[in-house]
Amino acid sequence: MNAAPGRVKLRNNVTFKDSILFEILFLGTSASAPSAKRGLSAQIVKHDEYRFLVDCGEGTQRQILQSGTGFKNLSRILLTHGHLDHILGLGGLLSTFLRWEAIEELEIFGGRFTLDRVHDLLYGVVLRGNTPPMPLRLNEIKPGTFFEADDFTVSAFPVSHRGPDCLGYVFEGNARRPFLNEKATELGVPFGPERKELVAGNEITLPDGRRIKPDDVLGPLQRGVKLVVVGDTGRTDNLLEVCRDADALVIESTYLDEEAEMAGEFSHLTARQGAELALKAGVKKLILTHISRRYREKDVLKEAQEIFPNTSVARDFDTFQVKRAE
Ligand SMILES: [Zn+2]
Ligand SMILES: [Zn+2]
Numbered sequence: 001m002n003a004a005p006g007r008v009k010l011r012n013n014v015t016f017k018d019s020i021l022f023e024i025l026f027l028g029t030s031a032s033a034p035s036a037k038r039g040l041s042a043q044i045v046k047h048d049e050y051r052f053l054v055d056c057g058e059g060t061q062r063q064i065l066q067s068g069t070g071f072k073n074l075s076r077i078l079l080t081h082g083h084l085d086h087i088l089g090l091g092g093l094l095s096t097f098l099r100w101e102a103i104e105e106l107e108i109f110g111g112r113f114t115l116d117r118v119h120d121l122l123y124g125v126v127l128r129g130n131t132p133p134m135p136l137r138l139n140e141i142k143p144g145t146f147f148e149a150d151d152f153t154v155s156a157f158p159v160s161h162r163g164p165d166c167l168g169y170v171f172e173g174n175a176r177r178p179f180l181n182e183k184a185t186e187l188g189v190p191f192g193p194e195r196k197e198l199v200a201g202n203e204i205t206l207p208d209g210r211r212i213k214p215d216d217v218l219g220p221l222q223r224g225v226k227l228v229v230v231g232d233t234g235r236t237d238n239l240l241e242v243c244r245d246a247d248a249l250v251i252e253s254t255y256l257d258e259e260a261e262m263a264g265e266f267s268h269l270t271a272r273q274g275a276e277l278a279l280k281a282g283v284k285k286l287i288l289t290h291i292s293r294r295y296r297e298k299d300v301l302k303e304a305q306e307i308f309p310n311t312s313v314a315r316d317f318d319t320f321q322v323k324r325a326e
Helices: 060-067 089-099 112-127 181-186 193-199 237-243 257-265 271-281 297-305
Strands: 007-009 015-017 022-028 042-047 050-056 076-078 106-110 136-140 144-148 152-158 167-173 226-229 248-252 286-289 311-313 319-322
Touching: 022 060, 022 226, 022 248, 042 060, 042 167, 042 226, 050 089, 050 167, 060 089, 089 106, 089 112, 106 112, 112 136, 152 237, 167 237, 237 271, 248 271, 257 271, 271 286, 271 297, 286 297, 297 311
Parallel strands: 050 076, 076 106, 106 136, 226 248, 248 286, 286 311
Antiparallel strands: 007 015, 022 042, 022 319, 042 050, 144 152, 152 167, 167 226
């Protein structure tokens, strides 16, 4: 979780990715209603040119502007569930796209129940018979992988919260075999296209006639970086496997342990429960969000850190880099 670059540049402009990296920018970190300092749920997960807006609470477009990140490439929105504090911002966002900002297309992903409500908001209230200004697709997703790029995937998994079809998301780099630079140098493999061939899995022949196989210079298969984002949830026992060994876990923390009963009643978590999940699942870094204005941030942090020291409580406009923990 540090700022190490995602790419290693070698001579002759051959670029190898060392390990892929996700960045998460928090746009809204408040629970249910905004506070003076916290907007409603929204965050952007970024990798290379890909950007995913996860949830879009009321006021998200203002947060996007204030953060300086802009609307460009923000064409994929993933929704965790259909509660108003996670979707109302879609109305304003679309309204802005109607008149002020151009975007090439907009794809909104979520469970059936969530998308039904979003459909009512966008088509019943905002558009009311008008055609969307760009291709607009509401994509119902079920648990499983629904997005694949060259070097990472995004998958959905079921989450237990009030109402049906609640989802969490896993962003995961593809497993890969690291290129052993020192070994290659030892074997006399020049810097340049030869190394690229080996990374691509092809055997090469050196000028002196020796043949070098990929196995000679590639290390054992390593899993990719893993970022898990859970929205609101009332349970953690069913999240243990999906969170296993995650490099970072983002999860709600609406209550403190002193109100654990109320947390259960409203199907939310306490800071302690989030921390216990992180500990049991072998997570490397825990980031708490969906913070209620009834508590002080330091009390939320303290409760979690007593169980899981590597915890942060996200604030609006915080950015975290998620890298594979060694
Ligand atoms: Zn919520
Ligand atoms: Zn909710």
